[in-house]
Amino acid sequence: xxxxxxxGYGVLATLVGIGLAHLAAALTDPAASPVLAVGSTVIDLxxxxxxxxxxxxxxxxxxxxxxxxxxxxVLVLAAVAGLLARRRFAVGAGLLVALVGIAAVAxxxxxxxxxxxxxxxxxxxxxxxxxxxxxxxTHACAATSxxxxxxxxxxxxxxxxxxxxxxxxxxxxxxxxxxxxxVTLPTPGDPAPPLPRGLDDQVPGIxxxxxPNADFYRVDTRLDVPVISADDWTLTIxxxxxxxxxxxxxxxLAMPMVERDITxxxxxxxxxxxxxxxxxxxGVRLTDVLDLAGIGSTKADQILSTDFAGMTISTPLALAxxxxxxxxxxxxxxxxLPREHGFPVRLVIPGLYGFISATKWLRRLTLTxxxxxxxxxxxxxxxxxxxxxxxxxxxxxxALADLDAGDVVVGGVAWAQERGGIAxxxxxxxGGPWVDAQLGPDGGDDYWRQWFHxxxxxxxxxxxxxxxxxxxxxxxxxxxAEPFPDGxxxxxxxxxxxx
Ligand SMILES: Nc1nc2c(c(=O)[nH]1)N[C@H]1C(S)=C(S)[C@@H](COP(=O)(O)O)O[C@H]1N2
Ligand SMILES: [Mo]
Numbered sequence: 001x002x003x004x005x006x007x008g009y010g011v012l013a014t015l016v017g018i019g020l021a022h023l024a025a026a027l028t029d030p031a032a033s034p035v036l037a038v039g040s041t042v043i044d045l046x047x048x049x050x051x052x053x054x055x056x057x058x059x060x061x062x063x064x065x066x067x068x069x070x071x072x073x074v075l076v077l078a079a080v081a082g083l084l085a086r087r088r089f090a091v092g093a094g095l096l097v098a099l100v101g102i103a104a105v106a107x108x109x110x111x112x113x114x115x116x117x118x119x120x121x122x123x124x125x126x127x128x129x130x131x132x133x134x135x136x137x138t139h140a141c142a143a144t145s146x147x148x149x150x151x152x153x154x155x156x157x158x159x160x161x162x163x164x165x166x167x168x169x170x171x172x173x174x175x176x177x178x179x180x181x182x183v184t185l186p187t188p189g190d191p192a193p194p195l196p197r198g199l200d201d202q203v204p205g206i207x208x209x210x211x212p213n214a215d216f217y218r219v220d221t222r223l224d225v226p227v228i229s230a231d232d233w234t235l236t237i238x239x240x241x242x243x244x245x246x247x248x249x250x251x252x253l254a255m256p257m258v259e260r261d262i263t264x265x266x267x268x269x270x271x272x273x274x275x276x277x278x279x280x281x282x283g284v285r286l287t288d289v290l291d292l293a294g295i296g297s298t299k300a301d302q303i304l305s306t307d308f309a310g311m312t313i314s315t316p317l318a319l320a321x322x323x324x325x326x327x328x329x330x331x332x333x334x335x336x337l338p339r340e341h342g343f344p345v346r347l348v349i350p351g352l353y354g355f356i357s358a359t360k361w362l363r364r365l366t367l368t369x370x371x372x373x374x375x376x377x378x379x380x381x382x383x384x385x386x387x388x389x390x391x392x393x394x395x396x397x398x399a400l401a402d403l404d405a406g407d408v409v410v411g412g413v414a415w416a417q418e419r420g421g422i423a424x425x426x427x428x429x430x431g432g433p434w435v436d437a438q439l440g441p442d443g444g445d446d447y448w449r450q451w452f453h454x455x456x457x458x459x460x461x462x463x464x465x466x467x468x469x470x471x472x473x474x475x476x477x478x479x480x481a482e483p484f485p486d487g488x489x490x491x492x493x494x495x496x497x498x499x
Contacts, residue, residue, distance in 0.1 A: 010082020
């Protein structure tokens with residue numbers, strides 16, 4: 001019983017340290033929070049196959065699970081520290097400081113770390129042992145006085161409140177920084193045509209023609225939602241250029257604005273998977289931005305883009321500048337970029353998977369060569385050139401659905417960016433003939449297209465398959481491939497039961 005109490009003291013002292021460190025991080029750099037830094041380091045060190053497995057198995061919960069595991073591990077060690085402190089305070093406190101030390105190393109190892117980022121760790125290294133000492137003292141008094149128990153209870157409550165308040169105040173402070181909703185976007189000189197009404201209302205269960213921001217898939221290496229202020233944001237264009245240039249947010253907004261409907265796709269999306277979304281993007285042409293620095297005589301073959309934390313993504317220069325609508329984007333569906341999707345500025349380059357094109361929280365564009373510099377995913381074995389593969393997905397009915405015999409509407413979306421869009425979609429039931437599906441309205445070559453097919457279903461078990469053909473005549477391949485290293489392929493097929 002007494003042991004359990006001391007283990008609890010260790011955990012509580014650690015939570016006080018974490019809570020106050022979180023507050024200190026919010027005041028300096030939210031990404032420098034020790035728990036997040038440890039979690040990010042774990043992500044970066046995780047081998048690619050394990051990472052892929054985690055994304056496949058846990059989906060977007062993969063990060064919550066990771067942070068949870070890191071936290072659980074820390075708290076187990078915290079309990080051990082409490083137990084050790086029961087006999088010798090210095091040993092327990094030493095373990096706590098050592099824990100913070102590991103976190104501090106993780107904080108400093110981040111590419112964009114600066115010395116101020118150590119502040120939260122210092123706060124934790126002071127607060128956790130101090131809380132443990134206080135708990136130890138009160139515990140000792142409890143043995144010698146009648147009010148002792150009450151004092152212990154009070155101390156525990158006060159410290160728990162402090163830990164919680166630290167964490168909450170940290171959140172509040174973070175919220176108060178320049179928010180996306182404070183930004184007024186310019187109107188585009190080159191607007192997108194009105195997006196036609198999709199099949200949303202006609203085909204129940206089909207993916208919406210335009211993905212609302214709140215529903216847009218999110219894939220990145222971050223555990224937190226980066227909180228970046230637009231006021232002190234800058235973009236630097238450097239490397240093999242005529243002159244190095246640095247732009248502020250207002251400089252960027254003053255440039256000619258283009259608006260385009262573009263469907264973004266993640267290389268980790270498996271056939272039929274959810275990591276794809278269609279949105280209306282507002283931004284400056286990437287070539288206009290690069291021209292400010294002058295890339296006429298460059299020997300570079302890649303654009304290495306760097307985010308606010310030093311994470312890098314590389315894009316083949318020739319593809320990014322071949323005339324496609326590559327954007328340095330500030331708006332998404334009529335609003336400033338949400339923080340999850342790169343506020344204040346990100347890249348959007350149609351036709352290339354996000355991991356080689358769609359840098360969020362953009363800070364730097366460096367013209368260089370693949371020999372000279374390797375981006376984050378290049379170091380992890382992913383391809384450097386990965387055009388989005390033609391793909392069709394069945395949204396309705398769902399796999400293994402129980403359906404009533406009779407008219408069934410099969411429907412979904414298909415995409416073939418930078419290949420002239422979708423020219424046709426075909427459906428096949430049980431290895432029968434391929435039948436043309438009806439296409440929804442056209443949202444442009446870089447946008448996905450909805451489709452549906454009326455099927456008269458007869459009782460039994462049936463296999464439905466779909467395939468697409470691009471506007472340039474290229475058919476979707478049936479050859480199966482896993483996402484690694486340049487995107488999944490194969491046909492989306494599913495089984496349903498009709499009775
Ligand atoms: N800074 C940064 N940008 C990033 C990533 C990242 O991990 N960090 N992930 C990329 C990947 S893999 C994809 S698929 C797209 C996803 O963009 P979204 O989250 O807005 O849908 O962002 C890209 N941009
Ligand atoms: Mo991705």
